[in-house]
Amino acid sequence: MKFTGTDAYVATDDLTVAVNAAVTLQRPLLVKGEPGTGKTELAHQVAKSLGVPMLEWHIKSTTKAQQGLYEYDAVSRLRDSQLGDPKVNDVANYIKKGKLWEAFEAPERVVLLIDEIDKADIEFPNDLLQELDKMEFFVYETGQTVKAAQRPIVIITSNNEKELPDAFLRRCFFHYIQFPDxxxxxxxxxxxxxxxxxxxxxxxxxxxxxxxxxxxxxxxxxxxxxxxxxxxxxxxxxxxxxxxxxxxxxxxxxxxxxxxxxxxxxxxxxxxxxxxxxx
Structure with a gap:
């Protein structure tokens, strides 16, 4: 699987090298650059070029790393128990899968875009270290371990609004998109x-x-x-x-x-x- 750019996206030689290096190393590709230089669009075009599905996780200032794994809706379960709803007996009914979970259980390899990671709290990248490294996580409410069927191609974008932790950077292949001449x-x-x-x-x-x-x-x-x-x-x-x-x-x-x-x-x-x- 080699990325060579598409008819709709002009990829410079150094950018195609970076994408293919990240795929080969099975590391997340961290892409920085000025806003508007095509960082987010790159993920779409990589998915198109390689012919694989794409999942998008757009990060906000309030986003927590746990949301990328799953969220447990304890409030809804409590309400349903008070109403005598039988579905409360299965806690899985109250687990909402996050984008990483969806990427891990996808039947084929996917491109996972984690967009504008620098918008989140400084601890956000560190909270994803183990999951991105081992490609698995544990669901405490159900006692199951979710493992990636196939390692997704992870593309992470940053507008450089804040520094990312060294431990996180060590696990990524980095590329800075220069402004086009x-x-x-x-x-x-x-x-x-x-x-x-x-x-x-x-x-x-x-x-x-x-x-x-x-x-x-x-x-x-x-x-x-x-x-x-x-x-x-x-x-x-x-x-x-x-x-x-x-x-x-x-x-x-x-x-x-x-x-x-x-x-x-x-x-x-x-x-x-x-x-x-x-x-």
Missing amino acids: TDVMRKIVEVHHPGIKSDLLTTALTQFYEIRDQAGLKKKPSTSEVLDWLKLLLAEDLTAEDLKRDGASALPRLHGALLKNEQDVHLFERLAFMARGQR
């Missing part, structure tokens, strides 16, 4: 907007990277945002000539797709004001 970005755009005019794309990407390189920018626009911006430019049937700025404003056309807070908008407005004052 112009050549890679052109390939990505061609996948999403095939046949886009070369002069329009050149002008648009020049402005996009100028914005990203601007000192003092609070939030750099991402790959997903430039794709949205290009979609708007095409919908408005704008040309490369239409994108040229006259100096009255340093803001690009339809800048709301690229700049997502008022500080960055004001930054470019100040730049335009300063440019006018130097004339």
Whole structure:
């Protein structure tokens, strides 16, 4: 099983090497990178490329590691016992399987995405160490041990909002997705907007990277945002000539797709004001 990318996803050579290395080592693949660089989509495309099902576990700040294994609904069982419901005699009726359990008992190998692990409490990764290592866990309420029929391909994403524990990092194969350079970005755009005019794309990407390189920018626009911006430019049937700025404003056309807070908008407005004052 080798990942080589798909028609819908431009995977660089180092990324395909990282995916295949993690599969070979049977280690979770920890993927970091700026938001919008395709970390989550990578898991979807790996599943598509390898022809296997996919399970997604999206992590929130309140998510606990136990939820990935199972949850025991003691409250419902107590209520049912008070109502005389016969199903209370089987505790398994009150066990809700988590995503790891589903991945472990799947009849075929699956891709398991643990998305944005850095959103959770710092203890969250450590609480999953043994389960991801041994590919099994114990259900105390029923006395059963759940073992993985086949080791899932685990892909874990992080936006680098907090440091992950060393013990967890040691068990992962790590890859950082670099922000695409112009050549890679052109390939990505061609996948999403095939046949886009070369002069329009050149002008648009020049402005996009100028914005990203601007000192003092609070939030750099991402790959997903430039794709949205290009979609708007095409919908408005704008040309490369239409994108040229006259100096009255340093803001690009339809800048709301690229700049997502008022500080960055004001930054470019100040730049335009300063440019006018130097004339």
